[in-house]
Amino acid sequence: MNSRMIGRRSFLTSGAALGALALATGCAPSTRARRTSATAGGLPLTVVNRTGRYAGGSIFMYVVGVDPATGTQGRVTADGRFVPCAASDNGSGGQTDYAIPLQGSGDTTLVLPKMSGRVYFSLGDRLRLRVVTDGNGKPALQYPAGWVKTDPNYGILHDWIEFTYNDAGMFCNTTMVDMFSVPLAIRLTGARTQTTGTLVAGGRDQIFAAVAKQPEFARLVAGDRLRVIAPGHGIEAGLFPADYYDAYINEVWTRYQGTPLTVRTDAGTFTGKVTGDRLTFTGGSRTPASIARPSTRDVLFCDGALAAPNDGVTGPVAAILGAAFNRSTLLSDANQPVTDAARFYRTQVTNHYARAMHEASQDGAAYGFAFDDVAGHASYIQDNAPTSVTVTLTPF
Known part of the structure; x- marks a missing residue:
C-alpha cells in the first residue's frame, strides 16, 4: 500500500491482544448534508445502499480515524467536521454513539475532511465503540474486533473500508485482512475513474462456500x-x-540452503541463502537484514520474522517473502515476486481464505492478507487529484 496511507500493514496486530483495535497515531455523511468540495474544503463522499436486504435507515455509518495535522483521534460528524474523541463521549453504557444513519431512500452524502482512517458500516444495529486512554494518556478509539467472541460487536453485521485523504490525494481500499462480512465497492473519480472491491454475482455466498470447503479453514x-x-x-x-504452514516453511528453508533465492525490489536485486535458521541476502548497494525462519502466525499476519520496516530495503524484501508464503509460490519459483496471479494458490497448503477473496472479485483484486499489494493485487486505488469517492454496499 502507498506509504502515505495508514495502511493495512499498520492496522494488523495492535488491537488483537485487547480484543479491539485502537488506531495508532499517524495513521457520512450526513444523511442530510449536501456540501461541495469547494465550500467544505474536503472530498465529497457518497454512500449507496444496494444490499437488497437492509433499508437505509437500518444501516449506520462511522467515519473515524486520525487528524494528520495534530495526530488526534476522532470521528467525522454528519456535517463533515472532524471532532476529536473524548472520554465524555462514552454514554451511560460506556460506549459512544457516533453513528450516521443512511438515508431511508436515495444516496447519502457527506464531505470528508483530510484525515486517515476507516469508514465502518453496521447493518441492523449500531456498533459499540468506546473511547479509551492510549499509552500516552490521550483519548483513543477502541474499534470493533469481529474475530473476538467477547467483543460487543461480534454479533453485529459490519465491515469497513480504509482511506487516507491528504494534500497528495485520496488513497483507499476495501479490506479482508482481518475478516470479511459485507461486500463493499469503492469508486474514485479524479484524474480518472477507478473502481475496486466489486464482487461477482453471488460473490458473498461464493466466499463463504469456498472457505467452508477447506477442512482447516471451515471453522x-x-x-x-x-x-x-x-x-x-x-x-x-x-x-x-x-x-x-510449518511443513511448507520447512521445505522452503531446506530448498534455499542449496539454491539461491532471487528477490527483485525497487532498491535492487538480492540473492538469499539459508544458513541455519536465517535467510541472508547479498547484492545491491545496501544489504537487507537477514530473516529468521517464520512461524505460521508470522506468515498469516505478515509480522514477526516477516515484519516489514519502512527502511526501503529489508521492508520490501520481507513484504515479497510474506506474499510468496501466502500465495505459496516459494517452492515453485526461485525468482520473486511472482506477478502472474494464475500461479498463486496452486498448492494444497496455501492461504485459501485469501484465494477465496480474489476468486470472488470482479477485477481479481482483494486485500486477503497484509502484503497482498505486492505486485499490485490488492483492492487498493488512489488518485492525486480526486473529485469524489463513492462507497456502495453491493448485493449480498
Whole structure:
C-alpha cells in the first residue's frame, strides 16, 4: 500500500491482544448534508445502499480515524467536521454513539475532511465503540474486533473500508485482512475513474462456500454466515491450526540452503541463502537484514520474522517473502515476486481464505492478507487529484 496511507500493514496486530483495535497515531455523511468540495474544503463522499436486504435507515455509518495535522483521534460528524474523541463521549453504557444513519431512500452524502482512517458500516444495529486512554494518556478509539467472541460487536453485521485523504490525494481500499462480512465497492473519480472491491454475482455466498470447503479453514465461518474470520485471527481464537504452514516453511528453508533465492525490489536485486535458521541476502548497494525462519502466525499476519520496516530495503524484501508464503509460490519459483496471479494458490497448503477473496472479485483484486499489494493485487486505488469517492454496499 502507498506509504502515505495508514495502511493495512499498520492496522494488523495492535488491537488483537485487547480484543479491539485502537488506531495508532499517524495513521457520512450526513444523511442530510449536501456540501461541495469547494465550500467544505474536503472530498465529497457518497454512500449507496444496494444490499437488497437492509433499508437505509437500518444501516449506520462511522467515519473515524486520525487528524494528520495534530495526530488526534476522532470521528467525522454528519456535517463533515472532524471532532476529536473524548472520554465524555462514552454514554451511560460506556460506549459512544457516533453513528450516521443512511438515508431511508436515495444516496447519502457527506464531505470528508483530510484525515486517515476507516469508514465502518453496521447493518441492523449500531456498533459499540468506546473511547479509551492510549499509552500516552490521550483519548483513543477502541474499534470493533469481529474475530473476538467477547467483543460487543461480534454479533453485529459490519465491515469497513480504509482511506487516507491528504494534500497528495485520496488513497483507499476495501479490506479482508482481518475478516470479511459485507461486500463493499469503492469508486474514485479524479484524474480518472477507478473502481475496486466489486464482487461477482453471488460473490458473498461464493466466499463463504469456498472457505467452508477447506477442512482447516471451515471453522473460520462465524455464525450463520455472519462473517469469515481471517486465519491469523483464527489461530488466536483456537479455530485454525497454529502449525498449518510449518511443513511448507520447512521445505522452503531446506530448498534455499542449496539454491539461491532471487528477490527483485525497487532498491535492487538480492540473492538469499539459508544458513541455519536465517535467510541472508547479498547484492545491491545496501544489504537487507537477514530473516529468521517464520512461524505460521508470522506468515498469516505478515509480522514477526516477516515484519516489514519502512527502511526501503529489508521492508520490501520481507513484504515479497510474506506474499510468496501466502500465495505459496516459494517452492515453485526461485525468482520473486511472482506477478502472474494464475500461479498463486496452486498448492494444497496455501492461504485459501485469501484465494477465496480474489476468486470472488470482479477485477481479481482483494486485500486477503497484509502484503497482498505486492505486485499490485490488492483492492487498493488512489488518485492525486480526486473529485469524489463513492462507497456502495453491493448485493449480498
